[in-house]
Amino acid sequence: MHQSIMINNTVKEKCPSIHIGMITYHDIAVSDLPQMIKGRFQLFYEEIMLALEEKGVTDIDGVSEWRKIFKSLDIDPSRYRPSQEALFRRLKKGQALPSIHSAADLNNFFSLKYEIPLGIYDLDHINGDIQLTLGSENDQYEGINGREMSMKGKLITADESGAFGSPIVDSKRTMVTRDTVNALQIVYLKPSIDNSxxxxxxxxxxxxxxxxxxxxxxxxxIN
Known part of the structure; x- marks a missing residue:
C-alpha cells in the first residue's frame, strides 16, 4: 500500500520553499526504546539543555525557519507553536521528555536533532490519499494532548476522513501505538535545505x- 501525498496549491503559493519527506513503514514492531539508545538520547537532551542556557529557543535555525513558514501562512507561531519548538521549550525549562514508545521517542529525537516537526501515524487508520493543506472550519480532532483541536486556518495533513495531523499537534485517530504494524512518517524539512x-x-x-x-x-x- 503506497500512500500518495500532495501539497495544496494555496500552501505552495504562500510558501514556495515548503517541502516535506514521507516515509512509509510496513511490518514494524513498536515497543520500548532499547535501553542503550535511551541512554544516548538522554545525553543528547542534556547537551541541548546546556546549550539553551546560553541562547533562546527562537534563535535555533529550524525553529525560526518554521516560525517564518507559519507567519507566511497567517498562523501566529506564538499562539500555535511548531512541535519541535514545544520540545525545545520543554528542555529549556529543564523538564525531561517522557518516554512514550520506540516510534514516538525516535520522532522526538530526530525532531530535536534536525530542529523540525515530525509526525508519525498509523497507516491502517489513514483513509485514501493525503493532502498538506490549510484547515477549514470542519477540520477538528481530539489531539494526542487530549484536547479538542480546531484546525481552521492551520497547516494540516488530511485524508478522505478529514484532518489527522499537523506540525502543531497530531490527532488521536491516527496515532501510533504498540499495536501499530504499518506507519507513515511525515518529515517537515527546513525550507533552506536542498534535496540532497x-x-x-x-x-x-x-x-x-x-x-x-x-x-x-x-x-x-514532495516539493
Missing part, C-alpha cells in the same frame, strides 16, 4: 527506524 541534504536526513531517519522496528520502508520527497 533532505535525502540524507530522510534516509538516516528511515534507517534508524527500521534498525529498531524491523520491517520495510520507502521514502519520497
Amino acid at each position: 541534504t533532505s535525502t540524507k536526513i530522510i534516509t538516516e531517519i528511515m534507517n534508524m527506524f527500521t534498525h529498531i522496528h524491523s520491517g520495510k520502508a520507502y521514502y519520497k520527497i
Whole structure:
C-alpha cells in the first residue's frame, strides 16, 4: 500500500520553499526504546539543555525557519507553536521528555536533532490519499494532548476522513501505538535545505527506524 501525498496549491503559493519527506513503514514492531539508545538520547537532551542556557529557543535555525513558514501562512507561531519548538521549550525549562514508545521517542529525537516537526501515524487508520493543506472550519480532532483541536486556518495533513495531523499537534485517530504494524512518517524539512541534504536526513531517519522496528520502508520527497 503506497500512500500518495500532495501539497495544496494555496500552501505552495504562500510558501514556495515548503517541502516535506514521507516515509512509509510496513511490518514494524513498536515497543520500548532499547535501553542503550535511551541512554544516548538522554545525553543528547542534556547537551541541548546546556546549550539553551546560553541562547533562546527562537534563535535555533529550524525553529525560526518554521516560525517564518507559519507567519507566511497567517498562523501566529506564538499562539500555535511548531512541535519541535514545544520540545525545545520543554528542555529549556529543564523538564525531561517522557518516554512514550520506540516510534514516538525516535520522532522526538530526530525532531530535536534536525530542529523540525515530525509526525508519525498509523497507516491502517489513514483513509485514501493525503493532502498538506490549510484547515477549514470542519477540520477538528481530539489531539494526542487530549484536547479538542480546531484546525481552521492551520497547516494540516488530511485524508478522505478529514484532518489527522499537523506540525502543531497530531490527532488521536491516527496515532501510533504498540499495536501499530504499518506507519507513515511525515518529515517537515527546513525550507533552506536542498534535496540532497533532505535525502540524507530522510534516509538516516528511515534507517534508524527500521534498525529498531524491523520491517520495510520507502521514502519520497514532495516539493
